[in-house]
Amino acid sequence: MVGQFIHQEYLVAGNNFNSAGSASEAVKSTLKKMGVASADIRRVAIAMYEGEINMVIHAGGGVAVVDIYYDKVNIVLSDKGGGIEDLEKAMQPGFSTAPEAVQRLGFGAGMGLPNMKKYADKFDIQSEVGVGTTVRMTIFFG
C-alpha cells in the first residue's frame, strides 16, 4: 500500500439537505476498500460528515478535497459562505447559530466544529466574514 495516493474532489450541494453526507459516504467506502482500520475510518467519516453538514446548513454548499495517502488523509473543506464572525465562540461545544429549522432536522447542537477538532489529528480553520471558510484536517492511520 506504500506509495498509494488517491485524490478525490466533491461538490457539496448547498440546496439539498438530503444529499449531505454523500461525499463522506464515498470516502468511507474508499478507505474500507483500502483496508484501513475501522476506528480510523470512523474518525475520518465523522470529521468529514460534520464538515459537509456545516457547509450545507451554513454556507450554501462548498467543495471537499480529499487526499488519501498510505498513512493519512488530508481533507480540505472550503466554502464561499458568510464566514464565521467569532471563531473562538464557534469552537465552543454547544454554541450554535443554526436556525430552528435545522435543529428540527437533527443538527445544529453546536457540536460540529468541536467534534471535527476532536477526531482530526490536525485541525485548522480560516474564516473571513463575507468571504468564506476553509477547514483543513489531517487524520493519521494507526
Place this chain on the structure above:
Amino acid sequence: MKISELSAYIDGTIVCNAHKADKEVYSAFSSDMMSDVLAFVMDQGVLITGLINPQIVRTALMMDIECIVVVRGKTPNNDIISLAEANGIVVVTTKKNMFETSGRLYSAGLKA
C-alpha cells in the same frame, strides 16, 4: 440480543434488510439529535430515534451503527429505506415512544 428479538420486545416491524435480523446487537443510543449521536456514540450498534430524514441513515453509517429503530409510529420514506438497504442497515419501526422503547430494550439486556 438478535435484531429479530429486539424487534419483538417493542412489537416492531423490520422494514428493510430483514435477512440481517439474526445479527447480534449489544448496546443502543437514543436521540433525535444526530449531532449528539456523532458526538457521543462510542460503539453502540443500535440507534433509537424519532427523526425521519436520510441523515439518520448517513449518521448511522458514519458511526458503524447496524440497526435503526424508528419510534412513535413514524414511517421512513422510500429514500430513507433504499439508502439503509444499500448500506446494509436494518430499520425497525415501532408505535411505542422513545422512552418505552429504550426502557423495554434496556430491561431486556441491551446496554447503554
